[in-house]
Amino acid sequence: MVENKFENFLSDLRKENNLTQKELAELVHVSPSTISKWEKGIAKPSITLYEELAKALNVTSVELLYCKKGIEASPAVCLDEMHSSIKELILADQKRTKKVFLQKIIICVLAVALLLSVFSSVYLYYYLPPKMKIVDEFYDDAPEPLPYEKVYRVVVDYDGRITTEETIKYLAYVRSNYRMYFTEADAIIVTYHANYQGREHIDDYYAMAVAVPTE
Known part of the structure; x- marks a missing residue:
């Protein structure tokens, strides 16, 4: 043939x-x-x-x-x-x-790899605590509408998914370790940034927490 x-x-x-x-x-x-x-x-x-x-x-x-x-x-x-x-x-x-x-084998392998990648991303984002690091701190005038005159700024850069619970925990850490600044500042303001770009972008934060001496 x-x-x-x-x-x-x-x-x-x-x-x-x-x-x-x-x-x-x-x-x-x-x-x-x-x-x-x-x-x-x-x-x-x-x-x-x-x-x-x-x-x-x-x-x-x-x-x-x-x-x-x-x-x-x-x-x-x-x-x-x-x-x-x-x-x-x-x-x-x-x-x-x-x-x-x-x-079919190649399709199955690619599908499994995709599922593992998605699972890994979801796990890292939702279940692992964010990595937080203090990247800047300085005395500053209190931003409006806060009823203070002088504050001490603590800038935290984080990587991952941040929650209200995480910010409260970190605020407790700051209050404990930065209380000496209350002698000159009315309050300590902690701002959380996904990618801190410097003091000119200090107000571009994801969340803000305030610690005062009376707490």
Whole structure:
């Protein structure tokens, strides 16, 4: 069998029988796009479909196999060549099956990797406490509308998801370790920044907490 003749032979037979690709597809129980791939040489039909395909096209399986009319379906007719042709078709089927299997494995691996990545991101964001670090501190005039004159600013840069609970905990730490500044400041203001850009951006904070001596 000459493989590159098959698509032309199939197309000619279909037209001879006045069949559209859709009609032929219905006769052999495949999709019209499959017939189109066969006629373009993109794919070959499974060996198990040859008998049904030959019947739909009014030829014998041997004629379809050799892409030539007039070949008798006799064991004596090119037996070795027919055996070789069938073997080629079986090997082609096996290659297609292996390719599909490998594609499914790759898809599964990528899906698992994506799920792990999403799970890791969600876990890091929602369940791990944020990393907080004091990056700046200085005396300053109290911002409006706070009822103070002079305050001590503590700027905290954080990485992760910050919550009200986390800010309260950190405020307790600041109140305990920075109480000496209450001698000159009316209050300590702690501001939390996702990416602190300097004092000119001191008001670009995510949250603010205030500690006063009377607390």
